Amino acid sequence: MISARFRGLLPALLSLLVIVPLGLYSKFYQGPGAHWVNDSLGGVFYEIFWCLVIFLGCRRARPVRIAGIVLAGTCALEFLQLWHPAWLESLRGYFLGRTLLGTSFTWLDFPYYLAGSGLGWLWLRWLQGKY
Numbered sequence: 001m002i003s004a005r006f007r008g009l010l011p012a013l014l015s016l017l018v019i020v021p022l023g024l025y026s027k028f029y030q031g032p033g034a035h036w037v038n039d040s041l042g043g044v045f046y047e048i049f050w051c052l053v054i055f056l057g058c059r060r061a062r063p064v065r066i067a068g069i070v071l072a073g074t075c076a077l078e079f080l081q082l083w084h085p086a087w088l089e090s091l092r093g094y095f096l097g098r099t100l101l102g103t104s105f106t107w108l109d110f111p112y113y114l115a116g117s118g119l120g121w122l123w124l125r126w127l128q129g130k131y
Contacts, residue, residue, distance in 0.1 A: 019048050047116025055124050063124035071117040081105040
């Protein structure tokens with residue numbers, strides 16, 4: 001029997017194996033609506049990803065708390081995009097830096113962060129039911 005400590009780990013890891021490729025694909029998608037998929041829809045996957053990562057480290061935390069922390073953090077990162085010091089711009093010069101920190105502020109990202117955190121919350125509730 002799997003110990004309580006590791007129960008639910010496999011579904012969470014498999015979830016990351018689903019969400020990470022979807023999120024990366026959204027950055028490289030070139031079909032219809034590419035601008036929307038690349039710049040907006042990716043925010044939903046980004047939120048779900050961070051909900052899953054935090055869940056893996058703190059599986060006893062309530063899903064609503066995790067989703068709230070992720071939403072607050074990503075909103076803070078969005079506002080950080082208004083700041084352009086040289087060291088931060090150099091980080092944003094790399095794909096990983098652009099992907100994690102973003103490059104330009106837009107109010108239109110916030111609804112996608114909210115939707116992604118909501119979906120992340122639902123996903124975590126489902127995962128908690130797995131153990």
